[in-house]
Amino acid sequence: MHIQRQRLLDRFLQYTRIGTTADPNTQDYPSSRGQWLLGEILTKQLKEMGILDAEQDHYGLVWGTIPATVDGPVPTILFNAHLDTSPEAPGDHCKPQVIENYQGGDIPLLSGDSIRISESPELEQLIGKTLVTTDGKTLLGADDKAGVAAIMELANVLMEHPHIPHGPIRILFTCDEEIGRGTRHFDLAKAGAIAGYTLDGGASGTIDVETFSADLATITFHGINTHPSVGKGKMVNALRAACRFVANLPLDHLAPESTSQREGFLHPYVLHSSVSEASVQILLRDFETAKLDEYAQYLKQLAQDAMQDEPRLRIDVQIEEQYRNLGDKLCEFPLAADLAEQAYKRLDRPCKRDAIRGGSDGSLMSHLGLPTPNLSVGQYNIHSVKEFACLDEMLAAVEHALVLTQLWSDQGRV
Template sequence: MIYFDINKVSDFQVVERFMRYVQIDTESDPHATSFPSTEKQKNLSRLLVTELQQMGITDAHLDEYGYVYATIPANTDREVPVICFCSHVDTSPDCSGKDVKPLVHTNYQGQDMVLPDDPSVIIKYSEHSDLQHQFGNDIITASGTTLLGADDKAGVAEIMDAARLLMSHPEIKHGEIKILFTPDEEIGQGVDHVDLKKLGAQFGYTIDGERAGTIEDETFSADGVRIVIQGISVHPGFAKGKMVSALKLAAEIIADLPKDELSPETTAGKEGFIHPTEISGGADKAEINFIIRDHNAAKLKEYEAILQRIVENVVARYPGSTYAFDVKEQYRNMKEVLDQHPEVMEIGLEAIKRVGLTPERRSIRGGTDGSRLSFMGLPCPNVFAGGHAFHGKMEWVSKQDMEKAVLTILHIASVWEERSGK
């Protein structure tokens, strides 16, 4: 069979889609009790459904939980495994995603980029090493007061444009393809209510990675720890010898954490950490939330034991105080699952190679929806979307890298079909 040269595709719309999507506020809320955590995420999801239907994808729909499901029908007689492409619509609550104003810096030549709405926000060439690969490219940033939303609206736009191209280029042969857009990934709840039976895919790819050419098959394993300190509250005017401030105990616990190891700011590569993310309360009761991370799941218990000893030592210094220590599993290293299905990574790497990039297999100091999807029965590595400096005002992505991500999606679909004939 003679295959269509996918790299000749040039009628991209990914940038136009991306610029449209980032202007819709979809920030998730870690304190909400609803699902999705914010209703505004559905504003983008409803638009995606409409656009998918306009492409001719008739079953595209939004469910009650805020998930978008859609199917691109197969156009081959070969029996091809059903694959899924997945991205999340929400943006991180770490930085505002409201009133995003995307800007295009054309023909980048290595200059520092001063963002106009807050000139103190400068994307410096010397501090963003991946800018060295962007000479001549068109860089998209926010205006200086918000994040951009490339995490993961770049992935959303890339899947959407790939879907359009697959529907309009029947010469690109592929099996049945599923599309899944999730809410609340940024707060660790992205697949809490996904219906994998309805999705009906055998393998998946999240499009949520960073540098062009990378594909990730390994994540942290992750737990959350919630510590509640009970103190003794007394009117401060009569507190001598009586008050035990839970808030001060919480501060001492944080102060007693390791200084030169086991923290995000002192670790790299596959080194894990104990990281306090939030502290709240008062004299009577205080709460600290931690995230515990390592690529080796067995080490999580070691770190949790270290943390619990610190808590016990602090509480022991203050008679009358007590504590509760609650551990919750968040996700596990998807490599455990992906190693059992090597063809998923092999095809991803081959697709990246066919785009003309040098494939780079990486591990993530974090997690994706694919971490949990893999353990739920959908082996799911993470393919680059092209964004950088996530969760902050210096976030950026290039037009050319997004186009390469679209081509990579097309090649993944094509290679699955091609290899199913062997």
């Protein structure tokens, strides 16, 4: 289908070598220079392909259009990937290692560590495939440079082969997805599409049609500080109160440590503290959006109880909305996922619909008005120095996207 495997690999390797770690500790947008740099390179490459409207906007987002090759009213669709990588593992100085024709077994990394089958059983399905790892010191950034490379190859193939019938295809590379800012400067009117697809998934054949709904609770404990020598009867230690509060949260249920699949949780993950003031951040997650209110009520009740035990303590509970289940919006426009499924069928490949225990740019885009499921692109062990990617699955993602563009163009002409 005209896809150039080596070109896809070369692009991917080039992009992984540019460090684009998102930085949650700055309000700059994008949060790291590498994202500007990668965006510039992509814009230039899109222009070289003949995509004349390719631009990096003043927020750092990269936009472009693959013009329609058919006449008449054909819907515009959009493909999206994100430029940044997770701050949970180092991302600079990535040294990608290509393993052709993987023969099974643990994969030794130059760092001395290895990617073990016992920890990554998916490897069993990847024998004979081409895999890309790092040297074990950084993440690979296949999340989401696999998506970026796949979309670039899709664009290249379509620009080289104008006889392939398709409608207008918008390309969008976003910044700072990993720190929840991926759609901060997303412009629905500028996207101008009827449906979108994020290429930001794992093993082949998966269409993610749901994400968590998510809120962030910030709980602030106001205590009373004195010199410890005269603390008797006076001191109210906010740090102790915060730790007691966290210890009272459930662990055998409603916790990331004890839930899977469709179960939600409360996840305390940040604590800043002194004696006079402490603040705890807790992630509230569930596939049922209504459950988030129950979780918030539960936290407020715990705070009430703690203040009853120690009336000099003051506790504020603030709840902020983060994102909402992608499925709440996709069900209003089932065609987006249905055509993705049909494209797999046309390729004679198995596929399944799945739910992400997390968020995606797609959930925010969908709630802004662009229904956007997520598609597989061969990412594994993301956010880790043991991250790897499967080139064959990246290639399969490009093939799938090509068929998908044709199915959309058929839609417009019936």
